[in-house]
Amino acid sequence: MLETEEDIIQCIQEDEWMMDILRTVQTLELPDWWICAGFVRSKVWDLLHNFSARTPLPDVDVIYFDPANTCEQMEKEYEKQLNSMSSHIPWSVKNQARMHHVSDMPPYSSSVDGIAKFPETVTALGVKLNGSGHVVLTAPWGVRDVLKMEVRPTTYYLGSKKAVYNQRIAAKKWPEVWPKLKIFDTDGKLSIAHKPNVRKG
Template identity: 35%
Template sequence: MSQSSALVARIIADDAIAMEQLRAVRSLDLPDWCIAAGFVRNRVWDHLHGIVPPREPVDIDVIYFDAGDVSRESEAAFEQRLGRLLPSLPWQVRNQARMHVWKELPPHRDTADSMVYWLESVTGIGVRLEVDDALTVIAPLGTDDLLNLRCRPTAFGRSRLHEYRARVEAKRWRKLWPRVNFIE
């Protein structure tokens, strides 16, 4: 694991609430899974801004890859199971084996491949809790932007700059994390 990925893992590991959420998702035994997006980005940026404890998430993005079952019903069942384990949390479970359809892309190969097609480099980062309690950081575009307080569109995001700009504004990231440098 790179030094930057190890730092991301340490920030998550030091957060008891994040670890409880990771344990809940691990219990589902999903294939090629992680908790990604704001779960990682927001915690790291809160940490780097000295915000303790980290703010509550708007949603908890659980992603996995299962080409054998791309039904929305399976995702809903996993959300319900997580809701029973940790009630009242904003779980959002999505099988990345079907996410290419609405983006009009070729099928994704795995979870990491799907994250390359997210709009921002700092969002395409996930963390998985392994059976031995080690954390694996999934970051197909790296973690440097996240740790260096830079937000930029991915190659896919550059093709949809209006969506990138709209997300940054709608989510109020500039206000929440004033030290972040937003790049186009």
């Protein structure tokens, strides 16, 4: 049963594939690093759907916070380093000290602040390893929505950024993979969920 933050942490600690990825990123010693978004969210939803096979990730989102060097090329260098260690992983590395430009927001104060400003509450999740090698979870909007499989916008996407949230939801097509999801629009109304034939096992 997945009911709490501690349950999420435990299921990740028991997943050797995820732990290997976390250990690999930890070796870079990036400032304020996390692996976020689908890396955590998809794991939770796969378990809640009783999938025996992992849903493939389009990328593994590694973030860090380094205001002293916001050159995008530095991110590419970190990706190269990660690829040299695990070439089969679709790495994506982003410095949150510059990502506010992409999101058209005021500067972020930390990686967790950047995570808090992701479009969906279920995406605003991050994990890393502490000095003892144990999983640490950050969830600025809590874990209720991801555990209830309810997709909602964060408050930053309820105003002028409504279209960004709506476009992402339409493009992601998450209910085609996880049919138990409930998608809420920016007015808090439950959208009509698509219930296609979904893979089993």
